[in-house]
Amino acid sequence: MSSAISSCSPSLLGQDCGLTSRSQKSLPRSRTPKFLKCVASPPAETTVYTTKVQRNANMEKLRAGYLFPEIARRRAAHISKYPDAQVITLGIGDTTEPIPEVITSPMAMELRAAIASTYYGPLGIDEADIFVSDGAKCDISRLLLLFGASVKIAVQDPSYPAYVDSSVIMGQTGLFQMDIEKYGNIEYMRCSPENGFFPNLSTVSRADIIFFCSPNNPTGSAASRDQLTKLVQFARDNGSIIIYDSAYAMYISDDSPKTIFEIPGAKEAMKDVVSFYQENTNILVDTFTSLGFNVYGGKNAPYVWVHFPGRSSWDVFAEILEKTHLVTTPGSGFGPGGEGFIRVSAFGHRENVLEASRRLKQLFK
Numbered sequence: 001m002s003s004a005i006s007s008c009s010p011s012l013l014g015q016d017c018g019l020t021s022r023s024q025k026s027l028p029r030s031r032t033p034k035f036l037k038c039v040a041s042p043p044a045e046t047t048v049y050t051t052k053v054q055r056n057a058n059m060e061k062l063r064a065g066y067l068f069p070e071i072a073r074r075r076a077a078h079i080s081k082y083p084d085a086q087v088i089t090l091g092i093g094d095t096t097e098p099i100p101e102v103i104t105s106p107m108a109m110e111l112r113a114a115i116a117s118t119y120y121g122p123l124g125i126d127e128a129d130i131f132v133s134d135g136a137k138c139d140i141s142r143l144l145l146l147f148g149a150s151v152k153i154a155v156q157d158p159s160y161p162a163y164v165d166s167s168v169i170m171g172q173t174g175l176f177q178m179d180i181e182k183y184g185n186i187e188y189m190r191c192s193p194e195n196g197f198f199p200n201l202s203t204v205s206r207a208d209i210i211f212f213c214s215p216n217n218p219t220g221s222a223a224s225r226d227q228l229t230k231l232v233q234f235a236r237d238n239g240s241i242i243i244y245d246s247a248y249a250m251y252i253s254d255d256s257p258k259t260i261f262e263i264p265g266a267k268e269a270m271k272d273v274v275s276f277y278q279e280n281t282n283i284l285v286d287t288f289t290s291l292g293f294n295v296y297g298g299k300n301a302p303y304v305w306v307h308f309p310g311r312s313s314w315d316v317f318a319e320i321l322e323k324t325h326l327v328t329t330p331g332s333g334f335g336p337g338g339e340g341f342i343r344v345s346a347f348g349h350r351e352n353v354l355e356a357s358r359r360l361k362q363l364f365k
């Protein structure tokens with residue numbers, strides 16, 4: 001990796017970048033350039049100061065066109081092509097409802113105690129064991145930092161991309177193999193309609209860390225008690241660690257196991273938010289079902305996983321965007337097992353979801 005791209009390059013110090021006095025102070029005076037331009041990558045000869053610090057070479061393994069930036073790019077291109085279009089986003093999720101006050105109020109200790117007692121209490125875990133963090137995405141990376149570069153991870157395929165990308169950045173993987181659309185040294189556990197979105201563990205090789213997300217993003221399926229018992233046994237047999245991501249546990253509506261996020265008052269508030277999005281989900285499920293598609297998920301999670309057999313996910317994404325101005329998420333972005341699917345998120349305003357339903361019915365009728 002080139003070390004010529006300096007962390008103190010002139011392009012980052014120019015006045016027109018809005019970063020002036022503090023950064024300039026750190027440079028030797030004689031080297032402070034007078035006129036600077038903002039450019040993404042300055043030519044090497046204009047670099048006034050180059051550190052000797054290598055960048056993390058694993059970053060280069062990340063495949064170009066990472067899912068969500070690519071969707072944002074296509075969305076922006078679509079808007080400039082159709083400036084008057086009413087674009088509706090059913091892609092990354094537009095969490096439009098306010099966070100219930102019980103969560104935003106300064107009651108972290110009570111929250112920790114409530115989490116410990118309501119869900120983990122019987123398991124002998126107390127509030128000191130609970131960490132209320134700045135988000136699961138950050139935690140995924142932090143957890144992998146704990147294990148270092150020499151461990152191997154397993155993921156559901158398809159799965160929420162942060163597990164794979166964090167592992168790549170940590171240096172736990174090989175390169176991305178274009179032909180099979182997988183990184184080396186990751187165990188991909190295929191989850192499809194054929195296996196009820198639960199991996200066939202008899203074909204899964206040992207991994208140190210098993211990321212398991214239930215209810216699942218993107219497929220929307222929740223593992224049953226029996227399935228999770230098998231997963232735990234599998235991990236125990238192999239001496240593996242399961243990192244269980246239950247970000248959507250509040251959406252579980254049947255007796256699938258969940259991690260309950262519950263404090264007095266929070267439960268009811270969360271229920272209102274959940275039922276709002278559940279209604280959105282039902283509208284989307286009904287829409288695609290009425291159009292004759294096979295639709296998965298949507299019952300225990302706010303994601304609807306729609307099958308377009310024989311078609312490329314990106315083609316379906318592009319067709320829907322072009323013809324209806326709706327942004328969805330191509331399933332293949334979550335792993336090769338997502339090819340042929342799109343994920344439709346129920347996080348959005350009700351009127352947008354209804355309008356999206358109307359447009360989809362017009363397109364696929």
Ligand SMILES: Cc1ncc(COP(=O)(O)O)c(C=O)c1O
Nearest residue numbers: 135136137138160213217245247
């Ligand atoms: C399964 C799953 N885990 C984790 C996250 C990230 O959560 P946070 O916003 O807390 O970083 C998301 C967000 O989309 C998710 O879908």
